[in-house]
Amino acid sequence: MIKDYVIVTIGVIIVALGLSFFLVPADLAVGGITGLAMVINNIFPQIAIGPMLVVMNILLFIIGFILIGKQFGIKTIYASFALSGIIWVIEAFFHIEKPLVDDMFLNLFYGILIQGIGMAIIFYQNASTGGTDIIAKILNKFFYIEIGKALLLADFMITFLAGITFGLKLGLYALLGVLMNTVIIDSVIEGLNLKINISIITSSPDKIKKFINEELKRGATLYYAEGAYTNENRTVISTVMNKKEFIRLKKFIKENDKNAFVIVSNVREVLGNGFRLSI
Numbered sequence: 001m002i003k004d005y006v007i008v009t010i011g012v013i014i015v016a017l018g019l020s021f022f023l024v025p026a027d028l029a030v031g032g033i034t035g036l037a038m039v040i041n042n043i044f045p046q047i048a049i050g051p052m053l054v055v056m057n058i059l060l061f062i063i064g065f066i067l068i069g070k071q072f073g074i075k076t077i078y079a080s081f082a083l084s085g086i087i088w089v090i091e092a093f094f095h096i097e098k099p100l101v102d103d104m105f106l107n108l109f110y111g112i113l114i115q116g117i118g119m120a121i122i123f124y125q126n127a128s129t130g131g132t133d134i135i136a137k138i139l140n141k142f143f144y145i146e147i148g149k150a151l152l153l154a155d156f157m158i159t160f161l162a163g164i165t166f167g168l169k170l171g172l173y174a175l176l177g178v179l180m181n182t183v184i185i186d187s188v189i190e191g192l193n194l195k196i197n198i199s200i201i202t203s204s205p206d207k208i209k210k211f212i213n214e215e216l217k218r219g220a221t222l223y224y225a226e227g228a229y230t231n232e233n234r235t236v237i238s239t240v241m242n243k244k245e246f247i248r249l250k251k252f253i254k255e256n257d258k259n260a261f262v263i264v265s266n267v268r269e270v271l272g273n274g275f276r277l278s279i
Contacts, residue, residue, distance in 0.1 A: 005078065008125050012079050014118030015129060016086040022111030024049065024087075025099040027166045028174055032151075033057060033131025035158045035174070039165045050088030054081065057130035064134040068141060072126050079122055080130030104173060112177045116184030123147050123185065124192050132158070148186035152178055195270045196246040198239050200253065201225070201261040205235035208260075211252050212237070216245045219274060240270055 022028075024038060037052045057080045065073035090096070099107045122129060128137055132154040139150035155178050163171020202208055205222065212220050223236040241249065246264070253260050 004075070004125050008075060008079050008122055008127050009082060011118045011121030011125070012082045012129065013086060014121065015115050016083055016090060016118075018111045018114030018116075018118065020087055020090040020094070020096060021100055022107045023115065023177075025096050026104060026107040026111070027170055028104075028108055028111060028177055032129075032133065032155055032158065033060075035155065035162055036131075039158070039161050042165055048088070048091065050084050050091060053084040053087070053131075057081075057084075060130060060134045064128075064130075064137070067138050068134075072128075072137065075125065075127030076130055076134065079127050083129050104170075108173050108177050109180075112180045113184060116181050117188055119181070120185045120188035120192070124189055146186050147189065148182035148184070151185065152182045155181075190268060193269060195240050195242055195267045195275070197265045197267045198237075198241070198246065198249070199263040200237040200239075201234050202237065202253075202257050203234060203259065204257045205237060207256050208237055208249075208253060212239055212241075212249065215252075216241060216249060218245065240267060240275075 027038065027042065033053060033056050037049045037056065040052060041047055041049050061073060061077055061080075064076050101107060119129065119133070123133075123137070128134055133151065135154040136147055136150035139145045139153060140147045143150075145153070159171065159174045159178050162174045166174075200208060209220055209222070212218050218239055218241050220237050220239040223238065225234050225236050226232070227234060250262070253262060
């Protein structure tokens, strides 16, 4: 659990950096409660974005608890308050009044890139930063929509309001940002979910099977096959693991069975014992 919260905190810091240094100073309200807060802040400058995020998020916490679960709700409360607090601190210490660069597209690109990576990390830990992220998670859970696309559906109206508030040009940039955010979040989560499917044709199955079971703590399935050319009997070991585990396995196979024939492929999703459910 400590590891989960550390990873969520890292994701929150990344999101806060993308917002505070690129998107907020450029008035790029790219959806979410943060985007809505930016719209309100533009109309009422005396209302700071950080405290406003705290107030607006409370309305959606109860829904998250009821529909998604206690664990998600607690992590979301932590992430949303952490995000509000970090943005508040950045606003207080750095006093960012204008974007780091004058190019609107560069602010959009790097802001969304940084924010999207952070949000994907948070979603992957079964949490969110609150606001429309909770709505996106609900759509993901009950309608099986990929989280990035669900976020696009939730953020479209806020993007429309941003266009009215900040002008058509900024509104179109914001819409582009929401679309980019969709692609980045889904791509990063897919990368984090990526597993390696391995088939090993070997004459030393016991050593390799023992290494997979005892050292890597993974399961495996054994098949028995006959070579079409040699007519020799061989054992085929089939297993699925992550990239780090595969590197260790590959080294072990090289040291113990140089004649082994190994087939490797990437797997987008694995369900079952030893693997988490897909986001």
